[in-house]
Amino acid sequence: MNLRALVVDDEPLARQRIRHLLRRATDVEVIQECANGLEAVKGIEELSPDLVFLDIQMPELDGFGVVEAVGADRMPPTLFVTAYDQHALRAFEVHALDYLLKPYSVERFHQALTRARRWCVPQQEEKAPNLEALIDGLRQERPWVDRLLVRQGDRHILVRTAAIQWIEAEDNYVRLHVEGTSHLLRQTMTGVLARLDPAQFRRIHRSAIVNLDCIKEFQPWSGGDHLVIMRDGTKLTLSRTFREQFGEWL
Amino acid sequence: MEHVRPRWGWYWGIWALMGLYMTTWDLALYPSSSVLRLLVMNLAQNGVWGVLGLCLLGLANRRPIESFAWRHWPVWSLHLLASVAVAALGLFVAYCISLLVQSSEWKEPMTWAMVRKGLPRFYRAYFHTNLLFMWAVVAAFHGLRIYRKYKTREVEAARLEARFAEAQNLALRMQLQPHFLFNTLNSISALVHSNPDGADEMISRLGDFLRTTLDAPPDQLVSLRRELAFIRDYLAIEQIRFQDRLQVEIQIPTELMELRLPGFILQPLVENALKHGFADRPEGGTLSLRARREAGDLVLEIQDDGEGFVPGREGVGLANVRSRLGLLYKGRTQLELLGAPGRGTLVVLRIPQEASPAGEA
Numbered sequence: 001m002n003l004r005a006l007v008v009d010d011e012p013l014a015r016q017r018i019r020h021l022l023r024r025a026t027d028v029e030v031i032q033e034c035a036n037g038l039e040a041v042k043g044i045e046e047l048s049p050d051l052v053f054l055d056i057q058m059p060e061l062d063g064f065g066v067v068e069a070v071g072a073d074r075m076p077p078t079l080f081v082t083a084y085d086q087h088a089l090r091a092f093e094v095h096a097l098d099y100l101l102k103p104y105s106v107e108r109f110h111q112a113l114t115r116a117r118r119w120c121v122p123q124q125e126e127k128a129p130n131l132e133a134l135i136d137g138l139r140q141e142r143p144w145v146d147r148l149l150v151r152q153g154d155r156h157i158l159v160r161t162a163a164i165q166w167i168e169a170e171d172n173y174v175r176l177h178v179e180g181t182s183h184l185l186r187q188t189m190t191g192v193l194a195r196l197d198p199a200q201f202r203r204i205h206r207s208a209i210v211n212l213d214c215i216k217e218f219q220p221w222s223g224g225d226h227l228v229i230m231r232d233g234t235k236l237t238l239s240r241t242f243r244e245q246f247g248e249w250l
Numbered sequence: 251m252e253h254v255r256p257r258w259g260w261y262w263g264i265w266a267l268m269g270l271y272m273t274t275w276d277l278a279l280y281p282s283s284s285v286l287r288l289l290v291m292n293l294a295q296n297g298v299w300g301v302l303g304l305c306l307l308g309l310a311n312r313r314p315i316e317s318f319a320w321r322h323w324p325v326w327s328l329h330l331l332a333s334v335a336v337a338a339l340g341l342f343v344a345y346c347i348s349l350l351v352q353s354s355e356w357k358e359p360m361t362w363a364m365v366r367k368g369l370p371r372f373y374r375a376y377f378h379t380n381l382l383f384m385w386a387v388v389a390a391f392h393g394l395r396i397y398r399k400y401k402t403r404e405v406e407a408a409r410l411e412a413r414f415a416e417a418q419n420l421a422l423r424m425q426l427q428p429h430f431l432f433n434t435l436n437s438i439s440a441l442v443h444s445n446p447d448g449a450d451e452m453i454s455r456l457g458d459f460l461r462t463t464l465d466a467p468p469d470q471l472v473s474l475r476r477e478l479a480f481i482r483d484y485l486a487i488e489q490i491r492f493q494d495r496l497q498v499e500i501q502i503p504t505e506l507m508e509l510r511l512p513g514f515i516l517q518p519l520v521e522n523a524l525k526h527g528f529a530d531r532p533e534g535g536t537l538s539l540r541a542r543r544e545a546g547d548l549v550l551e552i553q554d555d556g557e558g559f560v561p562g563r564e565g566v567g568l569a570n571v572r573s574r575l576g577l578l579y580k581g582r583t584q585l586e587l588l589g590a591p592g593r594g595t596l597v598v599l600r601i602p603q604e605a606s607p608a609g610e611a
Contacts, residue, residue: 011436011492012493013440013490013493014436014437016440017436020443020444059526083428083429083432083433083436084428084429084431085429102432102433102435103432103435103436103438103439
């Protein structure tokens with residue numbers, strides 16, 4: 001069986017090295033190379049490769065960001081490649097993941113590849129590593145993200161969390177209001193709140209989270225509620241239930 | 251006990267001024283007296299007080315008042331007694347001087363009887379003022395002592411801060427380098443197959459880069475020439491790593507090459523420009539490095555044509571550059587970030603040249 005592989009690295013030479021080494025492995029075919037995280041998410045979703053060589057340090061959306069954006073459960077078997085990141089290496093050790101450390105030898109590469117092949121063959125003794133546990137573990141250490149990946153039609157857009165003015169609940173989605181436009185994200189309010197820095201984002205209502213930097217004023221409203229007026233004029237409600245978080249101000 | 255270095259010019263100057271001041275006072279009281287006589291008398295009297303004040307200073311230097319807590323009462327009492335004694339003695343001598351001056355004016359010899367007759371009245375009139383002077387001497391001593399102590403502490407704190415920043419800076423560079431180093435080695439392992447000459451070039455550039463990093467102590471001023479050589483090595487490696495994506499333009503007039511700047515200050519700024527300027531741009535971009543001289547300062551500009559700096563959180567690299575500049579030049583430098591969405595980021599760094607910075611010693 002031929003394995004269709006995706007190679008993700010922001011450095012052309014690093015991709016070239018993997019491609020070069022894969023020439024010897026006749027059962028693996030590189031179907032696409034991606035130079036950044038966004039391309040990788042797109043590539044994984046569109047091509048459903050059997051195996052992904054994934055660099056960790058990439059600008060904007062890094063390797064872990066790619067796994068999160070695709071969804072750890074939907075991620076194909078992945079071989080992480082990294083130059084140096086003590087943080088990530090510790091996580092790999094904890095979750096007994098195989099990874100490639102740059103620069104790696106030919107032997108080491110083929111050893112890792114042999115192992116990865118076993119993940120890709122169904123009904124084998126070895127299962128692909130549990131990425132969900134890895135991502136959860138990493139998230140506990142660096143819980144807040146600087147960017148969120150949103151889908152718009154067939155495109156992916158990275159939204160800086162600092163640019164989000166407020167977030168509105170919409171059925172099974174949340175709507176991110178960003179400088180005049182808005183994006184839908186398949187996420188729950190609690191889920192998205194957990195990813196945002198609590199020093200900047202607070203929940204004010206069952207269906208609203210605000211960026212504190214974008215609040216202009218608070219006005220007392222009926223029944224213990226408050227009216228929150230945003231810099232762009234949007235009026236939101238701070239319900240009694242969530243008022244205590246603003247205890248220091250109200 | 252730390253020794254308080256005295257400022258004798260000030261000490262005697264103030265006593266002399268007091269003498270002049272009292273002369274004007276006496277002139278108001280005895281307008282018919284000779285100005286010269288009054289001046290000589292007052293200067294002599296203040297001179298005596300100055301000499302006696304030295305006793306108080308000597309005592310204060312040996313047994314300074316460390317605190318006003320009750321349990322320190324022996325020290326205060328000692329100073330109180332000493333100042334009373336010194337004031338009394340000083341007044342006695344001063345009275346003798348004034349009698350001497352008067353007797354020379356009246357052309358009759360000064361006698362012991364004259365001293366005994368006028369002394370009690372003189373004490374009643376001047377003792378309290380004189381005691382205040384002596385307290386002022388003791389207070390001034392302690393004031394100076396506290397000020398010096400505070401200054402010493404401040405200097406020590408600044409030194410500690412500089413040390414800390416140095417250590418931190420070194421640690422940061424060490425953190426940054428492995429990543430860069432291993433990625434570069436990985437690129438070389440790709441190049442040896444596809445482009446042996448490129449691999450060769452990269453190895454020698456990497457060698458130069460590492461040599462410079464290992465050689466130079468942090469926080470020492472280097473010439474722009476040296477800093478630029480380092481940046482060129484760094485950029486050459488990055489250019490090979492990112493292949494055609496990175497264009498570099500360096501426009502630096504040769505006459506600026508000997509100007510001084512803190513070593514390794516440019517690299518984090520250039521790295522920042524590469525990181526934020528070329529992220530998510532498969533087509534790559536251009537990095538420009540320019541220098542000029544403006545009002546004596548060295549002005550450096552690093553420009554990328556990337557997505558544009560968005561004000562907000564600055565990275566660790568930039569914060570480190572700021573703190574180093576702050577310690578070295580105490581606010582005489584400027585680091586400005588100008589960005590426009592989609593039109594790149596311009597970093598302007600201004601390094602003063604005229605005086606040596608605080609950290610250079």
